[in-house]
Amino acid sequence: MFENISEKLNATFKKLSGRGRLTEQHLDEGLKEVRRALLEADVHFSVVRDFLENVRSRSLNTEVLQSLSPTQQIIKIVDEELTQILGGDTKALAVASTQANHTNVIMIIGLQGAGKTTTAAKLALHLKKQNLQTMLAAVDLQRPAAIEQLVTLGNEIQIPVYKEGVKSTPLITAKNALNHARDNDVDCLIIDTAGRLTIDEALMDELLEIQKEANPIEILLVIDAMTGQDSLRTAEEFNAIVPVTGLILSKMDGDARGGAALSITSITNIPIKFMGVGEKLDGLEQYHPERLASRILGMGDVLTLIEKAEETIDENKAAELQKKMQRAEFNLEDFLEQMQQMKKMGPLSQIVDMVPGLSNLSKQMPQEAFDENQLNKTEAIIQGMTPTERQKPDIIGGSRRKRIANGSGVSPSDVNALINQFKKSQKLMKQLASGKRVDPKTLFR
Ligand SMILES: Nc1nc2c(ncn2[C@@H]2O[C@H](COP(=O)(O)OP(=O)(O)O)[C@@H](O)[C@H]2O)c(=O)[nH]1
Ligand SMILES: [Mg+2]
Incomplete structure (x- = not known):
């Protein structure tokens, strides 16, 4: 997803390092190219502007330009500032630690097709690998097929799925699922909710009702990384009504430009917690801003x-x-x-x-x-x-x-x-x- 940015940034750095001593003018020429690369990658313009201002003022520090390897220092600054844009420190899921006899509820919300159901199952598998008792709840009652989809995924990873028929209501299903989870000593209950093509009042009411009832420790909004700048608006609109605690960027394996996804935390102030990187259920990665920054800069991600x-x-x-x-x-x-x-x-x-x-x-x-x-x-x-x-x-x-x-x-x-x-x-x-x-x-x- 980030090949283009990587390529352009690397070309710019190469050019800079070929110059030996760097002047302010060289720096500005280089930053102009960085600016173009980021905008072309669909990074939000205000994020690009703030980023470049920070990189420029830090690089203009005389010690940087007059050092023996100014470009190396600038790359380091770019790496650090990019990490900041991407969210700074890693924000772990709040359920990593569990108390006895307590079920943590994680609510998965988002637009239709964003990847909620797939992500709910991926997350369940991720938690199971950490030895947490996990259960899924099928609370999207718009179509019988939505329930079946979750049941099939649950079977695949051997995680129980709580379901009721489409004749029940989302609120009742969520309530019963939570009781069932508590009775069974479940550490984490992941609720898969319904989506819509666009945000509407009925959906928001439904989500708020479930939230009040289930009191989730995490409300994770799944955002399709392929939807570009629209994804920023979607995140803001959801968050204005339901208190989103974290984002999951799905479809990061796609070939969209991805820059919008990179801007989302700077614009909305909501941390990204995971990235979906494939259709398969092991295609979920914990999100680490500093690792993604290195990947984008072509420096690899050895830790992951x-x-x-x-x-x-x-x-x-x-x-x-x-x-x-x-x-x-x-x-x-x-x-x-x-x-x-x-x-x-x-x-x-x-x-x-x-x-x-x-x-x-x-x-x-x-x-x-x-x-x-x-x-x-x-x-x-x-x-x-x-x-x-x-x-x-x-x-x-x-x-x-x-x-x-x-x-x-x-x-x-x-x-x-x-x-x-x-x-x-x-x-x-x-x-x-x-x-x-x-x-x-x-x-x-
Ligand atoms: N390539 C890719 N496809 C994904 C990813 N996450 C979800 N999908 C696909 O996106 C489509 C919609 O997913 P689904 O979970 O049903 O979305 P929902 O409507 O929000 O529940 C399905 O075909 C999924 O396989 C991902 O990270 N990468
Ligand atoms: Mg679904």
């Missing part, structure tokens, strides 16, 4: 990457693989396993954006590198091999190649391509193991 890896990668297997790599014994079986672990972490294109240095490089990589279908194909080919073939791919000649291709539904040249790619990465691992510096570009050639 490590957290993802810790969540998904089996530590013993990882240690074993590392040993194999060091001994250069890495074979196709390991390759397959590593691929499967990587796939669990999420789409490759998202992971690459979090690796410092790689995020810029990713634009130059062939698109196939990120293609899930390609990965599935690779997986099928390796699965079509015998264990011996996986360990010693050198024995794969014409007839074996044909058999593997037939078995996995690809052409023999696909099998060949994979083996060649594997040999390259094997070579690379040997280099890595011997401590040589490796040009990351060679990974994808």
Whole structure:
């Protein structure tokens, strides 16, 4: 979502750093480009204005311009100011700590299609992973299908869903859900509410009624990040009536410009707490302004990457693989396993954006590198091999190649391509193991 901003900012910094000594005029030229990049990305004009004023006044400090690496210092200032725009400190969910015999209610609100139901389930999974007893309540009674949607999602992640029929009312359903949750020692009850295409009085009355009854500790407004500047108005309108405690930006994996979403906290003063980054239920990330700022500046987000890896990668297997790599014994079986672990972490294109240095490089990589279908194909080919073939791919000649291709539904040249790619990465691992510096570009050639 932020490739364009990243690219432009990096081009600007590169130009600045090529100048050696910086003058006020150089700085202003650079900031003009930054301004254009931010406006093009749809960042709200008043946010851009305040941001640039702050960066400029801090950079004009004589010590910055006269230092040995003025551009580095300016990048640091931009990073800090960007973090401020994005909300400053991380604002955690209020339910992270729980008292005994108490059910925390989290109300999910937003326009129709914003991603409320999906987000409710994602959040439930997130809380479950923190060992919190979680329950979902289907309080959107506009259509029977809305209830069914939540029930299906709940089943997928094995989280109970409290529901009543469409003949009940949202208020009664919410009230009964809360009683049911308390009776069952539930730590967090997540209420999925109805939305509308636009904000109307009937909806607001419904939400206020539920709020009074359930007394939620968090009222989270789901905002579709793809809706641009409209999202700012939506947030303000909801917040004027229902006291929103946090925002969840959904669909941050989309290709919209995203700048409006970046302005939303500065404009509304409501903190963002999570970002939705995919349709799947593990596609929810806690929102950290400083990490997003580094990602936008192309500096990567190592912390989130490590957290993802810790969540998904089996530590013993990882240690074993590392040993194999060091001994250069890495074979196709390991390759397959590593691929499967990587796939669990999420789409490759998202992971690459979090690796410092790689995020810029990713634009130059062939698109196939990120293609899930390609990965599935690779997986099928390796699965079509015998264990011996996986360990010693050198024995794969014409007839074996044909058999593997037939078995996995690809052409023999696909099998060949994979083996060649594997040999390259094997070579690379040997280099890595011997401590040589490796040009990351060679990974994808
Ligand atoms: N790509 C993507 N799609 C999302 C995300 N969150 C929700 N969606 C999709 O948006 C659509 C509407 O979501 P839904 O939860 O039904 O919205 P609701 O009407 O607000 O309850 C569904 O197709 C979801 O799969 C997200 O973070 N990324
Ligand atoms: Mg819904």
